[in-house]
Amino acid sequence: MSEGNYIEPKPGDLIEISRLGYQHWAIYVGSGYVIHMAPSDDLGQASASSLMSVVSEKAVVKKELLWSITGDDVCRVNNKYDRKYRPLPASQIVQEAESLLGKELRYSVASENCEHFVTRLRYGTARSDQVRDTLVAGTVGLVGVGVVAALATVISSLLLPSKREEK
Template identity: 50%
Template sequence: MASRSQSRPRLGDLIEIRRFGYAHWAVYVGDGYVVHLAPPSEFAGAGSSSIMSALTDRAIVKKELLSQVAGSDNYQVNNKYDDRYSPLPTNKIVNQALQLVGKELRYSATSMNCEHFVTTLRYGVPCSDQVAEVTTNLTVGAGLLAGLGLIGIMLSRRRRERQ
């Protein structure tokens, strides 16, 4: 991914901004601006410090320049759910986004994060593969740790039996 989008965003496009360890999401509303859901303490271009959003249960809908929100982070247009859901009309996406600017909304990293917010605007359906991926990774990681622990116990028993 380049530090600027490979394709110019169009009205209603979802913008994925790659942060350290996760992605921040926004919806393009024109003239270089995006609307996104961010914790009250987050500032434009916050980068990895915005991971603190996981510690809050409220967020503010903000309209900011894409260049400021992305800062030095990479971003791209990513309408990744278009094959699963039909996008709403562009004017509806943009109008709904703009009507929400300045509003404080409930925030949850697992059920109402910035990706859920923008996918609800674009498709009328909250989606977040990020949450599914993290859950899968945690499950796989826990399974691997349990498996390694079991192997360790078995090796330890074998050593004791040989002694």
């Protein structure tokens, strides 16, 4: 876990692992272990830090030591929906997570990613702010590009002499 505001994880806690450009999510199950979605073995043992969504439509549920999947990445307890949803009992979260070990699940960055997986375990409902935030950022980016293009057209029309003036 990151050293800043260290919070000792408890079974059932959501663990957010900051990767380059996205977050990987796991559920803490105790004794230093987490359960998470990882790329299927048929991807040549790709690490969990790879952008699984780019290369796979399937993931396998694995139990691993937290430190073995974080590497040098920063991680923290982030039970971010506790105010909106009531967490299920920790024993139920851990039992459900362990019942899924070794299972291959459908993976979709938009609807069935690692954040959806852990929030469904903790709250009984699947949520992913990463998807929403990416869609919003993409929309804002497209709008921004459109505005810049429109401004460039207006500015160039004001600064460049018109064809009538050239004659």
